[in-house]
Amino acid sequence: MKLIVLRNKLLEALSVVDRAVGENSNLPILKCVYIRTDDNKIIFTTTNLELAITHVSSGKIIENGEVAIPLHLFNTIVKNITSERITLESKGKKLFIETDNYEAFVQTQEIKEFPIIPSIHNKNQSLQINSKTLVETIEDVIVATQYSEIRPEISGIFMGVEEYGITYAGTDSFRLAEKKIDSGIIKSTFIESVKCIIPLKTSEEVLKILHNQEEGDVSIFIDPTQILFKTQSVEIISRLIDGNFPDYQSIIPKQTQAEVIVPRQEFLSAIRLTSSFSGRGNDITLTVGENKKYIELFSSDNALGENRCKVPVHLKGERFTLVFNWKYLSDGFKIFKSDELIIGMTTPDRPVVIKNQTDPSLIYVAMPIKN
Amino acid sequence: MESQELWKAVLGEIELQISRPNFLTWLKQSQLVGKNERDGVALVSLPNNFAKEWVKNRYHKIILGSLRNFDPSIKNIDYSVSHQTTDGGGVSLATQNKRGVGEEKNELNQQLPLELKVDPKTNLNPRYTLESFIVGSSNELAYAAIQAVIKDVGKKYNPLFVYGGVGLGKTHLIQGAGNEIIKHYQKNIAVLYVTSEKFLNDVVSGIRNKRIDDMKKKYRDVDVLIIDDIQFIGGKATTEQEFFHTFNALYENNKQIIISSDRPPSAIPTLEERLRSRFEGGMIADISYPDYEMRLAILKTKTQKKGVIIEDKILEHIASKVQKNIRELEGVLNKVVFYIQHKNGIDGKKLDDIINETTQTISKNITVQEIIKTVADFFEVPQVDLTDRSRKKEVVEPRQIAMYLLRDILKLSYPHIGEKLGKRDHTTAIHACEKIEKEINKNQQFNQKIMLIKERLYKS
Structure with missing residues (x-):
């Protein structure tokens, strides 16, 4: 095998296939990247026997062939090479890596040992x-x-x-x-x-x-x-x-007793702010204010102190108090993009649903903490 | 089991031909699933797709060669990817999970009710379906009644009262009925399943929180009310009263009521008279002990569901030994499956051990005298008649039963049994035991009689 490839292309290929390099002590070949040429394409493959990644790249192919070399080593070399063009040439059990100012050879591994990558035969669907x-x-x-x-x-x-x-x-x-x-x-x-x-x-x-x-x-x-x-x-x-x-599906609440419309960003900052006093349980308490115009976020820790923060909201339904792990709540708020969100609750021991007012395609459900 | 041995031998041979890392990676977890006798194709399962591709392409020849050395009838091999079945023992997983979380994270976090597949509204567990309910002579009346109820909810047999001993499928049947009704009428019908304990708790918390009206509404707004193990409300006056009113309210509106109990209404001693008469006003169906054929059918269905192959001989043995309780039957089967899957099979002795440890009732020291006395009392014949040389008709059968029990429970020798019961010959004892055993398997009523005697023996 003999090829001339651009460093950028090689780097890209290696960074992609790097994700499936295995740590299997039984089979050292899994630490290798398998490189072969096929019809003007250079194909890089790695696997850890759970998943396999194949990346197709291009370059000048002078002589067809195939080779398996340790990926980690190869990656380090390519990363630190400064030249644009890299020549790869295999001779016997060695792969020579050459640029205008650098040369190395790597002991190759037996290609026959490399696992066969399974494929999906039914490509109709x-x-x-x-x-x-x-x-x-x-x-x-x-x-x-x-x-x-x-x-x-x-x-x-x-x-x-x-x-x-x-x-x-x-x-x-x-x-x-x-x-x-x-x-x-x-x-x-x-x-x-x-x-x-x-x-x-x-x-x-x-x-x-x-x-x-x-x-x-x-x-x-x-x-x-x-x-x-x-x-x-x-x-x-x-x-x-x-x-x-x-x-x-059965745990997503279908009907809600109360729905609050909250400003997403403001609420998210309030969660982060209030959470600084939440104890080991990461719990913060959400209470709808008396006039139904705001939600109060509250957390306290015996050793540290306590804090509360108010966020204006619109409430439909009855007032409520809920306790949450703030991380679960903020995770939910982060995945949405809209300015306002709806928090829907049924009873304090049932899952709470968070959704977007206009786009029903994304739903987040979180379990409150038992009070 | 044979194919396991065969595969072990094959692997042993192959291990010598390929490198150790290769063997460990590709073939260690392989299994010979079976062989199609007709076209001689063996089926080998491998842990993942990579192994499948690899073995198929690289080792096919040596495996086939080696297999054929042992079994020349094999012509070819098919490969498949085994399912690493995460046998969903849902309930046990749930508790483990919760405990694990409690230790590692914090006790406050409550989980989404994912593992509770029980429908929170109806309380029914979808695991129980009528399709999986095995019908035999012992439960066909109950099953037919349930079918009639499903077709004609609230009109035909109301209330339907199902009773039978522990582990005979009452809960399965009535929950299955609930699920079937929902399926049949889609969502247009409100079904509620509760155990009588839950009902009791609801009454108690209703009184305590001064919300008895909510509780009343909950139970009276349904179209089908299913109550399990009603015998437990006997003697709890307020609960009985509350249930009585609920019952009337539903009954008057032609709502279906299905009740289960471990004994007929007349035998629940603490049940109030007005409730008893209401229960008896509907349809009463009993579920009795399954006969041998039914037990075998249950075992076969269960093994099929589990997807394991167990020799008929083993199943027959289990069916003949475990007689009283389907749950125990399942327990024994589970253990046997475990042994077959993880411990390379099972032998007769181990099988008996499993059966004994599962079905063992309280080990109690029973004496010869006790058996004779219990049998005599049961049939109301004088004890001396049993140990006498009398050949009166009414003592012959009790005496044979006594012989059988002496053999079955105390494992006495035949000569000894003969000696104890009127100085008879050991062949008489052998004849008696065989006769009774045959009769037990053939005659359901007779079987029950024996069960009752045994029960008395263990209770006394």
């Missing part, structure tokens, strides 16, 4: 979605997701493809975020509805990789055990979590 929309959606629901060893089925993001669009949801069993994407802005060839749970780690990597890519369409393919995200230059294939996501 897929959906296309704008990468920016996907990134925003995953960002919205991932705040409520947390890795849990005891409950693998919620250690990931739920994705449901239906006729009317896609639903994403995440929960750590204290709060829940759900985002719906209307079928108008996606192209789907799925005939039946599909439900799957994407591992949290995979979701994070997809997020980071897409974030750094140019905006474009992402194609998503799903089979019963794996999911494939595909853009122009990157393919990410991952296993899915085997299990049933909780039937969370």
Whole structure:
């Protein structure tokens, strides 16, 4: 194999595939990036046996071939090289890296040892979605997701493809975020509805990789055990979590006893301000004022002191008092973009729903603390 | 089990041919799921897609070669990705989770009611469905009555009173009915399921918080009220009174009432007369002990649901040994499945151990005298008649039952049993035990009789 590549392109490729390099002591080959040429394309692949990332790049190919070398080492070299053009040439069991003022050779690993990357064979059913929309959606629901060893089925993001669009949801069993994407802005060839749970780690990597890519369409393919995200230059294939996501629809309150319209930014600052006195439990108390014109946020700590802060609101329904973990509340407020939000509550021991007044596609549900 | 052994042998051979890291990564967690006898295709499951691709492409030949060494009938191999089933023992997970959180984070945080799949409005657990309810001779009357009620809510059999012993499926049946009614009538019908304990608590908290009206409204605004284990409200005057009024209010408006209990209304000693007569005014259906065939059917359905294959011999053995309680039947089955999945199978002795430790009633020292006395009392024959040489018809059966019990409970030798009961020959004792055993499996009523005697024995 002999190629000449631009440093920027190489750096980009390595930073993308870097996310799937494995830490598997049994199989040292997983620390390697597998580079091969195919029809004027240079293809970089890494895997940790949970997910695999393939990045397609370009460069001048003088001689076709394939090679596997330790990624970390390769990455360090490329990062610190100053020259624009880098020549890679394999001879026997060595890969030579050369620029106009630098040369090195790296011992290569047996290519045959590199895992075969699984693929999804049924390519008929897929959906296309704008990468920016996907990134925003995953960002919205991932705040409520947390890795849990005891409950693998919620250690990931739920994705449901239906006729009317896609639903994403995440929960750590204290709060829940759900985002719906209307079928108008996606192209789907799925005939039946599909439900799957994407591992949290995979979701994070997809997020980071897409974030750094140019905006474009992402194609998503799903089979019963794996999911494939595909853009122009990157393919990410991952296993899915085997299990049933909780039937969370039933915990989203359908009717509310009281609804408050709150200014988002002001309320968020008030939460942050008041939280400085909240104790180990992170709890702050929300009370609607007597004239129903404001909410008072209150927190206290025996050792530190206490504080209260008022935010003007509009209340429909009865007055109430609720106690929250302020982190869960502020997380919820952060994912929305609008100026005003609605907090809907039923009874103090039931989940509270936070939503946007005009756009019903995003919902955040949080559980109050028992008083 | 055979395929497990086979796969072990195959892996042993392959381990020598490939490097250790490769073996650990790709084949360590593989399993031979089974073999299609017709076309000779073996099915091998692997932990993930990577392993599947790898093994299929790299090791197919050596695996096939090795498999064929042991079993020449295998022609080909199919590969699949195993499901790492996170067997959702929902309830146990929930408590663990909560405790874990309480220690690590803080006790104040309350969880979203995710794991409570119980519908908060109806209180019904969707796990209980009528489809999964196995109908046999012991419960067909109750099942038919429930079906009639579902078709004609509030009109046909009102109230419907279902009774039967512990672990025979009362709760399953009545909750299943609730779920079925919701499914049938969509959301146009309000169903409420409560245990009598919950009802009692509601009454108490209603009185305490001076909100008895709320409680009244809650129970009177439903179309179908299902109350489980009603026997517990017996003797609690205010609760009984409250229930009586609720009952009347619903009954007058043609709302369906379904009640379960562990005994018929007439046998709940502390129940007030006016309630009893109301219960008896509707339809009363009993659920009795399942017969052998039904127990076997239950076991087979359960194994199917769990997706495991267990030899018929084992299931038959469990069905014949665990007679009283379906819950126990399930318990034994769960343990057996555990052994098969994680401990490479199970042998006859272990199986008996499992059955004994699950079904063991309070280990009590029962003596020969006690058995003879209990049997004699039960049939109201003089004790001496049993130990006598009399061959009067009315003592023959009790004596045989006594022999059976001596054998079954005390594990006495046949000659000893014969000796104790009128100096008879050991063959007489053998004949008696076999006869009774056969009769138990064949005759439901007879089985109940034996159960009753045993119950008395353990209680006394």
